[in-house]
Amino acid sequence: MKFVGILLALAGWLIPVVSLTYTQSLGARFALAIVGIAISLVGILFVLNQAHLKDAIWKQ
Amino acid sequence: MTGLLTRKTACSLLAGILLLFCGLGAWGQAQAAPPDSPPAAAPAAAATVVAPSMDAPLDVKAANPPSTDDLTKGDPGGTKTGTVSDIVVSDTKKGLTLADTVNQVGQNRIAINFVWTLITGFLVMFMQAGFAIVETGLCRAKNANHTMMMNFMVYSLGLFAFWVCGFAIQMGGGAPYATLGGAYPLNSEHTLNLFGKAWGVWGTHGFFLTQAGSYDVGVMVLFLFQMVFMDTALTIVTGAAAERWKYVAFAVSSVFMGALTYPLFANWAWGGGWLSQLGANFGLGHGYCDFAGSGVVHAVGGLTALALSMILGPRIGKYSRDGRPNAIPGHDIVLVLTGCFILAFGWFGFNPGSTLAASGNGALRISSVAVNTMLAGATGSFGAILYMWIRYGKPDASMSGNGLLAGLVAITAPSGFVNTISSAIIGLVAGVLVCVSVEFVDRILKVDDPVGAISVHGANGIWGVISVGLFADGTSNYGGSWNGVSGSVRGLFYGDASQLVAQLIGVATLIGFVFSFSYVANMVIHLIVGQRSAASEELAGLDIPEMGALGYPEFVLKPETIGTSMAAD
Numbered sequence: 001m002k003f004v005g006i007l008l009a010l011a012g013w014l015i016p017v018v019s020l021t022y023t024q025s026l027g028a029r030f031a032l033a034i035v036g037i038a039i040s041l042v043g044i045l046f047v048l049n050q051a052h053l054k055d056a057i058w059k060q
Numbered sequence: 061m062t063g064l065l066t067r068k069t070a071c072s073l074l075a076g077i078l079l080l081f082c083g084l085g086a087w088g089q090a091q092a093a094p095p096d097s098p099p100a101a102a103p104a105a106a107a108t109v110v111a112p113s114m115d116a117p118l119d120v121k122a123a124n125p126p127s128t129d130d131l132t133k134g135d136p137g138g139t140k141t142g143t144v145s146d147i148v149v150s151d152t153k154k155g156l157t158l159a160d161t162v163n164q165v166g167q168n169r170i171a172i173n174f175v176w177t178l179i180t181g182f183l184v185m186f187m188q189a190g191f192a193i194v195e196t197g198l199c200r201a202k203n204a205n206h207t208m209m210m211n212f213m214v215y216s217l218g219l220f221a222f223w224v225c226g227f228a229i230q231m232g233g234g235a236p237y238a239t240l241g242g243a244y245p246l247n248s249e250h251t252l253n254l255f256g257k258a259w260g261v262w263g264t265h266g267f268f269l270t271q272a273g274s275y276d277v278g279v280m281v282l283f284l285f286q287m288v289f290m291d292t293a294l295t296i297v298t299g300a301a302a303e304r305w306k307y308v309a310f311a312v313s314s315v316f317m318g319a320l321t322y323p324l325f326a327n328w329a330w331g332g333g334w335l336s337q338l339g340a341n342f343g344l345g346h347g348y349c350d351f352a353g354s355g356v357v358h359a360v361g362g363l364t365a366l367a368l369s370m371i372l373g374p375r376i377g378k379y380s381r382d383g384r385p386n387a388i389p390g391h392d393i394v395l396v397l398t399g400c401f402i403l404a405f406g407w408f409g410f411n412p413g414s415t416l417a418a419s420g421n422g423a424l425r426i427s428s429v430a431v432n433t434m435l436a437g438a439t440g441s442f443g444a445i446l447y448m449w450i451r452y453g454k455p456d457a458s459m460s461g462n463g464l465l466a467g468l469v470a471i472t473a474p475s476g477f478v479n480t481i482s483s484a485i486i487g488l489v490a491g492v493l494v495c496v497s498v499e500f501v502d503r504i505l506k507v508d509d510p511v512g513a514i515s516v517h518g519a520n521g522i523w524g525v526i527s528v529g530l531f532a533d534g535t536s537n538y539g540g541s542w543n544g545v546s547g548s549v550r551g552l553f554y555g556d557a558s559q560l561v562a563q564l565i566g567v568a569t570l571i572g573f574v575f576s577f578s579y580v581a582n583m584v585i586h587l588i589v590g591q592r593s594a595a596s597e598e599l600a601g602l603d604i605p606e607m608g609a610l611g612y613p614e615f616v617l618k619p620e621t622i623g624t625s626m627a628a629d
Contacts, residue, residue, distance in 0.1 A: 006576050013572020016565050020342050021255035026558055029344070033564035040572040044366070048579075049505055052370045056506070057595075058379040 001051035008043025012036040114159040120144045170241045172419040174277075176426075177240065177285050180413025183406050184288040188215050188295060190402030194465075195299040196611075197395030198458060198511045200388065202601025203303045204611025210298040210305070214314050218291040221318035225267055226290060227283050228274075230323035232263020234332040238539060239417035243278035249332050257341045259334040262327050285413065289357050290322050292410075296361030299511035301368045301591075304375050304598050307606045309591040313368070316581055322360055325574050329356045335569060338562045339545040345559030347543040348566040349532070351429075352414035354473030354524025359570045362518020366507065367579035372592050374508030376599060385502050388510065393457050400461040404437050407468045411475040421539035425476065432475045433468065436487030440467015443491020451495075458512075459495055465516045466494035470524040477532035477549045486527045490520045522567050527551075529560030 015036035016029065023029060053059075123144040126135075135141045147164050149156050192211035199207045233249025236242040248265045251258040265272035269283060294314050301310070328335040329350050339347035350356050379385055390396060411433045417423035444463020448456040467487030471478075474486060497515035501507050507514065534550035536542075542549055550556035585591060597605035601617070604610060 006579060009572050009576045011572075013568050013576075016568045020338075020344075020565075021257075024343070026561060029561045030557070030564065033561055033568055036568045037564065037571060040568065040575075044571065044575055045505060049370055049507065052373065053506055056379070057373050057376060058381055058383065 001054075002048055005043045005046075005048025005051060008047055009040045012038070012040025012043060015039065112158055114162070115154070115157045117155040117157055118161070120156055169419045170239075170278075173239045173417040173423070174281050176418035177281050177413060177416050180409035181281075181285040181288050183409025184285075184292065184413065187288075187292060187403050187406030187410070190399045190406060191292070191295045191299070192399070193395040194399030194403065194461070195295075195302060195511050197392040197399060198299070198390035199302050200601065201391040201612055201615060202603060202610075202617050204391070204603065205607045205609055206307070206602035206611075207298070207302050208611065209607055210302070210307070210310055211295055213311065214294045214298055215291055217311055217314045218294045218318035219287055221315045222287050222290050222323070223269060223283075224319065226319050226323040227269070227286060228264065228266035228271070229262045229320070230290075230326040231282060231286060231331045232265040232267075232272075232274075233260060233327070234263065234330065237278065237282060237416065239415070239421055239423065240278040240281050243276060243282050245273035245276050245279060246282075248272065249327075260327070260332050260337065261334065262324060263331050282416075285416070286326070289353055289410075290318055290326070292353075293322050293357045293361035293364075294318055296358065296513050296517045297365045297368055300365035300509045300513040301372055302510045303602065304372055304592055305368075306589070306591060306593050307602075309585055309589050312585050312589060313582055313591075316585070317364060317578070321364065321574065321578055321581065322356075324577070325360055325570070326356045328569070329566070335562075335566055336543045338565060339543050343558065344562035344565070345529075345556050346541075346545045346547075346549045346562070348525075348562050349477065349528050349542065349549050349559070350473045350525060350566070351476035351528070352411045352472045354469060354471075354521045355566055355570055357521075358469045358472060358517040359521030359525065359567075360574050362514050362516070362521050363570060363575040364578040364582075365509065365513045366518055367575055368582055368591070369507045369509055369514065371579070371582055371586055372508075374506065375510070376595060378508045379506060383506060385506070390458065390510075396458055397461050400464050404464060404468060407433050407437065407472075410468075411472055414476065415538070422537035425536055425538075428479075429475045431480060432471055432478060432483035435480055436467040436471030436475075436483045436490070437464050438467070439484045439487035440464050440470070440491040440494075443467070443488040444495055445491075447492050447495040459498070462494050462498070462512045462516050463491035466490040466520040469517055469520040470527060472521075473524040474528045474531055476538070477528055477536050477551075479533050479535070482527075482531035482533065486524070486531065489527075490523055493519055493523055522570065525563050525566055525570070526560070529563035532556075532559060 013036060016033040019029060019032040125143050125145040126140040130140055144156065147156060147160055149160055188211065192208055195211060196204050196207045232246050235244050235247040246263065246265050248263065249260045250262050250264050251260050266274040266279065269275065269279065294317055298310065327333040329348055330336065335348035337347055338344040375388065377386060378388060408430055412426040412429045415423045415426055415429065418426055441460050441464035444466065445455045445460045448454065448459050467490045470486050470490035471483050475483070494512065494515045497519040498512050501509055501514050528549070528551060530551045530553055532549040532551035533554050534548040536548050540546060550559060552560045582591065593602060593606065
């Protein structure tokens with residue numbers, strides 16, 4: 001799951017960056033930037049963090 | 061008849077006198093005009109005026125320089141010191157020339173910028189002391205030596221890494237830096253050609269400050285200023301990872317961050333890299349704009365702090381078995397608030413110094429930058445204290461300090477582009493945001509951050525980056541352009557929505573790339589040397605096991621009351 005979390009984080013970065021070359025619409029670029037940030041945050045804060053919390057010290 | 065003649069004679073006489081006065085006036089004007097001024101009625105004649113020779117000796121008598129006798133009497137009024145006599149003459153036989161004078165003007169401008177940038181850099185360096193005592197005060201007494209020593213050594217470790225390669229990667233391709241005389245040796249950026257555009261990724265000149273002609277006075281000024289910024293980012297991480305970070309892992313991690321993580325993103329934002337070119341290449345405002353580093357310094361530090369806190373896990377006793385968080389108060393609130401004041405003082409170097417100039421190129425905006433910094437810090441602490449007072453019934457001291465820092469972090473990126481109303485709003489939002497974020501990180505994410513670094517620097521660094529895209533008011537003029545796009549930076553509220561998109565792409569890069577890069581690098585370090593200290597050492601306090609001496613050897617430390625049973629299990 002840690003790997004999936006990092007993949008999501010990277011995907012969230014690449015979506016708005018790559019989209020720069022595919023669309024010139026400001027609205028589309030704005031929406032894709034927001035979507036990308038959201039995907040990265042989900043990947044880091046929930047997927048990756050949950051994977052770390054699985055074996056958190058207070059649960060041992 | 062006689063009367064008529066007399067009248068005629070008088071008229072002629074009057075006309076003659078008038079003509080005489082007109083002639084005299086015209087002659088007088090011709091005498092008063094500078095010799096090189098063309099006559100107003102004959103502009104074509106301007107081409108025939110001969111420009112004064114640059115190397116011809118100047119007649120400086122009119123400047124009335126004080127004699128040696130005058131100067132030996134002293135100058136209590138300050139009117140005789142700093143005159144034409146002080147201009148450096150290139151050829152003493154010839155005396156002062158126009159070329160000497162013009163060169164002196166140019167050197168004075170660059171000298172002012174050098175001195176300004178160096179002194180503000182010295183102020184930023186002193187922020188290390190502020191960070192050290194804020195973090196130590198927020199930790200327990202049994203870890204005081206360890207926490208101080210991390211903050212102390214991060215300066216040298218980061219400096220070494222930055223000198224070897226970090227600076228070259230960051231700034232090695234961004235020349236010319238006009239306000240510092242160009243720093244022209246830093247002119248080689250490695251680019252990738254993707255989708256028909258050149259994407260600058262890292263600089264290649266300036267390794268060891270000697271390679272490719274980088275032994276240069278302008279380069280040295282830039283290095284000093286950028287180095288202390290980089291060190292600020294590194295020292296943010298030590299706070300979040302405090303009380304459980306192995307010293308050797310800290311050392312390796314810090315060198316890596318100073319050599320690669322920080323310089324890469326800083327190149328993209330400040331060194332002519334692809335983020336700064338989003339305006340020129342893709343029409344997004346002026347590209348990613350981060351005046352003094354809410355993103356480059358603080359978000360990079362805050363997100364690396366998040367990555368490390370996740371890898372390290374919480375301190376023993378921070379969470380109960382059911383996952384409820386326990387407060388682990390710091391040992392010295394006096395240190396914490398004194399440190400916050402030191403940081404606020406240092407921020408006057410951080411933000412106004414980021415003009416890299418006090419003369420020319422619109423650099424007089426340093427006054428506005430300084431006032432914005434001051435205001436946002438104040439409204440930040442105001443927002444935090446109000447939030448805590450309303451929510452918990454008491455004005456919390458450590459959160460007031462964090463509110464001040466949050467306001468300062470948030471205004472760092474927009475400080476050069478916004479007005480005072482906006483800076484007050486940005487600071488106020490930051491003050492509330494830091495409180496909400498600390499609660500979220502502590503209770504929802506269950507990520508242990510002893511000093512609140514993730515919220516202060518990570519969350520508010522990102523807020524600062526976004527706020528440029530909202531509040532930049534289009535009045536700044538740093539040489540007439542920014543990131544290669546002419547005109548002033550404007551945010552959404554001042555008519556340029558595309559600037560906000562550029563800022564959001566910067567945020568996506570910070571969260572998606574910088575976090576991931578830091579996380580993977582620190583996981584590798586974790587697998588090789590191990591990041592977390594042993595539970596027994598953590599319970600005893602890291603001062604003796606890691607440093608060999610207590611921070612407060614004469615104090616009687618209170619026995620640990622939380623987490624001991626958990627460790628015994």
